[in-house]
Amino acid sequence: MGCHSLEQSLIARPSARLSSGEFAMSTRSSSKALSNKQSGCGGGCVIYFVFGIFTLVGAVNSYVMLFQPMTKFLAVQSWEETPCEITKSELDRFGDELSAHVEYAYTFEGKEYRCAQLRYHGHPNFDIIKSDVTDWEKRLQEGNQTVCYVDSDKPRQAVLIRDFPLEMLFGLIPLGFLGIGIGGLLIGPRMLKGAETSKRASTAWPSDADPATASERNDFVARIQSQISGGMETWIPEGQTGPQELKSNSSPLLTFLGVVLFACIWNGIVSIFVMEVISDWQAGNGSWGMTLFMTPFLLVGIGGVLAAIYYFLALFNPKVQMFVSSPSLMMGETLQAKWVLRGRLSGISDFKVKLIGEEWCQYRRGTNTYTDTSTFYYVIAVATSDPYEIESGEVEIVIPTDTMHSFDASNNKIKWTLEVHGDIKLWPDVKNKFPLVILPARAQK
Numbered sequence: 476m477g478c479h480s481l482e483q484s485l486i487a488r489p490s491a492r493l494s495s496g497e498f499a500m501s502t503r504s505s506s507k508a509l510s511n512k513q514s515g516c517g518g519g520c521v522i523y524f525v526f527g528i529f530t531l532v533g534a535v536n537s538y539v540m541l542f543q544p545m546t547k548f549l550a551v552q553s554w555e556e557t558p559c560e561i562t563k564s565e566l567d568r569f570g571d572e573l574s575a576h577v578e579y580a581y582t583f584e585g586k587e588y589r590c591a592q593l594r595y596h597g598h599p600n601f602d603i604i605k606s607d608v609t610d611w612e613k614r615l616q617e618g619n620q621t622v623c624y625v626d627s628d629k630p631r632q633a634v635l636i637r638d639f640p641l642e643m644l645f646g647l648i649p650l651g652f653l654g655i656g657i658g659g660l661l662i663g664p665r666m667l668k669g670a671e672t673s674k675r676a677s678t679a680w681p682s683d684a685d686p687a688t689a690s691e692r693n694d695f696v697a698r699i700q701s702q703i704s705g706g707m708e709t710w711i712p713e714g715q716t717g718p719q720e721l722k723s724n725s726s727p728l729l730t731f732l733g734v735v736l737f738a739c740i741w742n743g744i745v746s747i748f749v750m751e752v753i754s755d756w757q758a759g760n761g762s763w764g765m766t767l768f769m770t771p772f773l774l775v776g777i778g779g780v781l782a783a784i785y786y787f788l789a790l791f792n793p794k795v796q797m798f799v800s801s802p803s804l805m806m807g808e809t810l811q812a813k814w815v816l817r818g819r820l821s822g823i824s825d826f827k828v829k830l831i832g833e834e835w836c837q838y839r840r841g842t843n844t845y846t847d848t849s850t851f852y853y854v855i856a857v858a859t860s861d862p863y864e865i866e867s868g869e870v871e872i873v874i875p876t877d878t879m880h881s882f883d884a885s886n887n888k889i890k891w892t893l894e895v896h897g898d899i900k901l902w903p904d905v906k907n908k909f910p911l912v913i914l915p916a917r918a919q920k
Contacts, residue, residue: 525732526659533653541646551595551637554624557581559633562589564617573604577615581623583630590623590633594640604636644750648743655735662790721797721893721909731786738779745772789903793818795895803912807876810911812856812893813869823905825898826865828857830872832879832913835888852878865897880915 559581567574578591604611614621615635626632752769755761793816800811814828832852838845856872859865882889891913897905 526656529652530656533649533656536649537653544643554626556622557625559623561617561619564615573608583625592634594636595634719802723907724910727790734783734786738783741779742776745776792905793820795907797909804874805914806874806916808874810872815867822899823865823897826859827896829894830854831892831894833890837886881913
């Protein structure tokens, strides 16, 4: 049986802008307070390791597949054109392809040389010609007089054909890895440093010299202590009492890296076949069937690149910090939520904080397994376009009593989240989901 849904909606006005004192106390009052400890190199090591691999792989493959062949190609263009004679020719034609093993003789600066190299990037014993096949079949007959291109510094080196090899375009693929690696090494540490600075700033203890700050902080602490003294602590798991900062269940950086990895692998494989299709069309024997077959794969690759660009831009969105009176509340109790956005906020035109309850279930119908997700509770707790209220604020949300508490089983789950959504025109939106634990209501005596 599938999931069912029961949708509810509510809009509440946000309260006045939250002072830094309240946020400082909210983090310091927790029995599991935010920690400023630095363990090892943390996220910095991960960033350097991941992007270092991208840089190394990209650099090595770019040199082997692009820079080295390109240097050789440009050098061959300056080799001297020299008359030569085909002394041996073994040609086998298969449709629009010509397999050729050719030897030729030429005289350079008074000395006679023999060579079997058809193209500088081909096999030393044979080569495959796909363009102008008929012309080359006539030109490479044994005894024909033609021209070759000789390296004046090393006269023993010569070629008959010095065209641009399309396979050299594959060398552009490692450039993507190299660009991602270098960009990540330059931007990643700065973003990490900015996040750490933001966190330290949010947990800094304010001066008690400011009466207004001290008063606001004391009022907040009094409200939280009043809730705890009312018996809340008996319903909350050990170590989960008191104000805490919630952690988002998604990482923009990891999402970006995952999409980039998919795009690179997918496009790396697909590009091999795409280049083959392009080569066939250039040779005049292109197939519409193969072209249409490859089109969906190409579109998926383009979508992967666009998705990577989208998530890369999302890395520069404002960072959201969410504080709650407790990450675990009973049904019917009041959740106090406070948020802080750090970064460029001028682009956010609409800001919402939502409380969402979702049911996830997996079930079988016949021999098939289905998975459904249904939203059974939906509350817009904050809706504002005021820049000051977007930057920071607080709201109280009553946890409904006529719904379902958090639940986690193999085939059924009830998930509660606080979602922050900031709408930015012509840019990826700010989206963060913070998981909550909703406990069953206290039994009535």
